[in-house]
Amino acid sequence: MSTIEKRPYYAAGLAAFIIWGFIPFPLKALAAYPSGQILYFRVALSVVLLLLISLLFRRKQIKAVLTQVKQSVPQEKRKFILFTVLGGALLTINWLLFIYVINHISIQTGSFSYLLCPIITAVLGFLLLKEELRTNQWIAIALSALSCALVGSGEIRSLLFSLMIALSYAFYLISQRILKDYDKIVLLTLQLILSFVFIGPFYSFFTEGSSAVLDSHFFLNIALLSAGFTVLPLFLNLFALKELTSGTIGILMYINPILNFIMAFLYFDEKTTLLKVLAYMIIFISVIIYNINLKGRKKSANGMVIPPVGTTAVIK
Template sequence: MKTLKANPYYAAGIAAFVIWGFIPFPLKALAAFPSGQILFFRIALSIVFLLIISLLFRRRSIRSTIQQVKQSAARERRLFFTYTFLGGLLLTVNWLSFIYVINHINIQTGSFSYLLCPILTAVLGFLLLKEPLRTNQWLAIGLSALSCILVGTGEITSLLYSLLVGLSYAFYLITQRLLKVYDKIVLLNLQLILAFAFIAPFYSYFTSGTTPALNTHFFLNIAMLSALFTVLPLFLNLYALKELTSGTIGILMYINPLLNFIMAFLYFNEETTLTKVMAYLLIFVSVIIYNINLKGRKKTGAGMVIPPVGTTAVVK
């Protein structure tokens, strides 16, 4: 009975990551437009969609979060505003760099970033939050470092962009762990508003060169990014976390970069080198080793996987 009951939650979790796995399609359709312009409109529409949903269905959560902040100690309030601010800033950096990587570097680099991201998050959790790591997880971290060396020897630019995307989101996840007692949708609304405030003053800079005119094609793909690749999988993931452990979600998240890799080679005809193939296989093996022995993880609904323009990360 328990397995049958959990099926809809597994289906929701898998659906969320499958949707995020197809993010290169709308991004590639907008490749002619500047990355900053794409991000500007995507954030704006995402804010609109999330605010409508929050005001219609989550007003109680908004009131509860406001009351929670008001009643907290002065130090807790400062931490809330500091980490919310940092979260908005890190999301902006991550989303902008990811769009640029997909459209101007290659899909493989973007996918590699999010295979690395959980490992990077674990290292930062150990260094900043003193979270313990098992022996197999240290082995996985060592293999991940070796895969980075292999990528770096082939093309240092790809490695640097992978680390920028992966590290910016890993740091974002660390800030969110420190805000785990607050409602995640309310926090995401605030962070998106901050992200819009960060990027809006630079809109004229992003569009200063020769850019295509905004048309129906542009806004349809932007609406798809905002509604289909942000809001829908976000709520599917929240639904999944009602019954699934965040460790299980962490396993399911690898559907996304694997789909990215498949599309890069089979649909977008990207080429690679033997060195990169070895690096990708190595990081994949490290992911398997890292996630061995998940039985000891406690079930929690506090985590949430939030897409950096439709990609994934693990909150343990």
């Protein structure tokens, strides 16, 4: 396919990550509400939307996954169940942490975590899946470690939250690579159902002590968060992956945290230090170094990038 013919796919990929880049807006609009309560309704509405889409337009894919699981050997079935449940748990943890960080710490901290995430995922892939890393990628990993040290020397709390978000999402991505032969939308729908099951019994705990009223403002932003910042960019990303390589999507993914940083400083008036600016520059340089020689990278089978919160690569 020529470059001109690929334009709609590039446009879809760009649109997906630009949308995800503006996710702090609906989250900040809900800052008065507990993070767990936001997560509860965001997951609930996302599940409803994905179920409707799947039942109306993706029945063949659902049947294919069911057949695939039924026909697999017992060991494969156990692996499917284990990593689907694990994926749901990790996604829940990641989204909850991200919402809390954006609303109660800083957008910078949340954005930094998603710049770290690809590097941490690469290290985990090397350690757990025996994936090979090139020399320039090891250099990028070393620079990322230096960046973390600089952030930690200035504010250890922010670094710890960034690492927890990055690690939870990195482990999620690793678990989904193990399930790479299954339809990603079906997997995500199952994991969000499990996520709702996980957090449902704790709803009263999440809302304890909160006096915020669940009014039209709340539900409007929840609807925007679920439909506009989860389901819509997810399908745009899937459309882009039909013709673009996972490496290209990986580069586009960095639009998301870069937009987050810009908004943090220009719109939400967050402050930073010279040390943090240096750390952010180093991590950004490390990302560029890591992605050198993309032409040599293999295209992943049925890959998919998930958003924070919502973000990153398999939703990201």
